[in-house]
Amino acid sequence: MIVAIDGPAGAGKSTVARRLAERLGYRYLDTGAMYRALTWLAMTRDIDLSAGEKLGALAEENPITLDEGRVWIDDTDVTAAIRKSRIDRVVPVVARHPEVRAIMRTRQRELADVGDAVIEGRDIGTVVCPGADVKIYLNAERQTRAERLNAERQTRAERRLAERPEIGADALATDLRIRDQSDAERMMPAADAVQIDTTELDVEDVVSRIEQLVRERQPA
Ligand code: DC
Numbered sequence: 001m002i003v004a005i006d007g008p009a010g011a012g013k014s015t016v017a018r019r020l021a022e023r024l025g026y027r028y029l030d031t032g033a034m035y036r037a038l039t040w041l042a043m044t045r046d047i048d049l050s051a052g053e054k055l056g057a058l059a060e061e062n063p064i065t066l067d068e069g070r071v072w073i074d075d076t077d078v079t080a081a082i083r084k085s086r087i088d089r090v091v092p093v094v095a096r097h098p099e100v101r102a103i104m105r106t107r108q109r110e111l112a113d114v115g116d117a118v119i120e121g122r123d124i125g126t127v128v129c130p131g132a133d134v135k136i137y138l139n140a141e142r143q144t145r146a147e148r149l150n151a152e153r154q155t156r157a158e159r160r161l162a163e164r165p166e167i168g169a170d171a172l173a174t175d176l177r178i179r180d181q182s183d184a185e186r187m188m189p190a191a192d193a194v195q196i197d198t199t200e201l202d203v204e205d206v207v208s209r210i211e212q213l214v215r216e217r218q219p220a
Helices: 013-024 031-044 052-061 085-095 098-113 124-128 142-158 169-186 203-217
Strands: 002-006 027-030 064-067 070-073 117-121 134-139 194-197
Touching: 002 013, 002 124, 002 203, 013 027, 013 117, 013 203, 027 031, 027 098, 031 052, 031 064, 031 070, 031 085, 031 098, 031 117, 052 098, 085 098, 085 169, 098 117, 098 124, 117 124, 124 134, 134 203, 142 169, 194 203
Parallel strands: 002 117, 002 134, 027 117, 134 194
Antiparallel strands: 064 070
16 A cells, blocks of 8 residues: 655644554655755765756665665765755755656655555655555645744754754744745645645544545555
């Protein structure tokens, strides 16, 4: 079973997808972390972020590994480094290149083919796994999404999955607006996705609702 969870930043995808995967005993794949890791690598190597072909080659030569919540490139653990706000700001520039998306799509499909998974991203239900068994599109009002991202940053820092936040809540809300614009073309819900507005819902309700959809579609 493949469960695709798409939607904009702060809609609740990561929390919902992680908990759902735990409940179902499925793998959890965060495709945004793969784009972030490539962005980190390109910045570390001083590669021009407008050079799509070079970035595609970089992605091909440096497979990214997702392992129990940690993100690796070769033997470097980049889990915390990819959550910095300077990565937030430029990752849409990297993710926009067709050469990059083609490599990521192939790699993400290989990961999906391994077995049951909850896959979080922007284009999972539309492009990466159009045949996914369950497709969900999560959304929420922008103010709520900014507040959630802010809370998530604190939690990640406490769990040592990220460094201390370098910018405040207002700057983060501005960054989010800019990111929404850059990501907009990849954010279309699949025609057959179940759309859930999570503004007024709590995580457990959303997870339970999706879990029910998965159980209904699981082979007897
Ligand atoms: O979900 P996130 O904020 O960690 O994603 C980081 C960036 O990667 C975001 O700008 C959108 C992009 N992305 C994408 O283009 N396609 C995906 N499947 C996942 C993320």
